[in-house]
Amino acid sequence: MSVIYLAVGSVTGTAVAVANAVREHLQQAGHQVIQDEQPSVAALNNSAADAVLICTSTTGRGDLPAAIAPFYAELEQQFPLQNGRPFGVISLGDSSYDATFCGAGALLEERFLELQGRQPVPRVTIDATETVTPDDDALFWLQEWTEKAL
Ligand SMILES: Cc1cc2nc3c(=O)[nH]c(=O)nc-3n(C[C@H](O)[C@H](O)[C@H](O)COP(=O)(O)O)c2cc1C
Numbered sequence: 001m002s003v004i005y006l007a008v009g010s011v012t013g014t015a016v017a018v019a020n021a022v023r024e025h026l027q028q029a030g031h032q033v034i035q036d037e038q039p040s041v042a043a044l045n046n047s048a049a050d051a052v053l054i055c056t057s058t059t060g061r062g063d064l065p066a067a068i069a070p071f072y073a074e075l076e077q078q079f080p081l082q083n084g085r086p087f088g089v090i091s092l093g094d095s096s097y098d099a100t101f102c103g104a105g106a107l108l109e110e111r112f113l114e115l116q117g118r119q120p121v122p123r124v125t126i127d128a129t130e131t132v133t134p135d136d137d138a139l140f141w142l143q144e145w146t147e148k149a150l
Contacts, residue, residue: 003048006055007053008055008056009056010057057104082118089112091109094128096129105125106123121148
């Protein structure tokens with residue numbers, strides 16, 4: 001059994017729905033999931049998590065949703081080294097935004113790599129123009145991630 005801190009960033013709820021599916025799947029496999037829709041470094045530190053998952057959409061022009069933007073800033077300010085703790089990023093976006101496609105997930109991926117997190121599986125990008133089942137896409141990716149991260 002592992003403890004997973006699941007940080008969520010969403011504007012209109014799609015990433016929350018995906019995170020809910022991810023949480024339920026992990027719980028059914030016997031893991032403990034701390035799902036946080038207003039993530040913070042303090043909550044991450046308090047969670048004593050074995051692994052970190054980030055599930056975020058992108059807004060504006062490659063921007064982080066307002067609920068997860070403070071977490072990103074805190075990660076830079078407080079610089080909580082991850083010391084090889086596994087993480088994974090589920091990144092939602094829309095490829096019609098071209099250069100900023102899934103930009104928020106890319107930012108958080110970069111930050112966790114800077115903090116010396118271990119990324120056993122590359123970030124998954126879920127394109128709203130390509131799929132009507134984002135939760136299924138995330139669960140497919142999650143299978144490999146759980147095998148390698150937990
Ligand atoms: C105002 C607005 C701006 C967006 N900007 C981007 C963007 O820059 N890059 C991207 O990949 N997707 C962008 N998207 C698409 C969303 O990330 C995508 O639809 C996602 O599935 C929404 O998830 P949510 O409901 O959890 O916020 C934007 C959507 C809206 C409504």
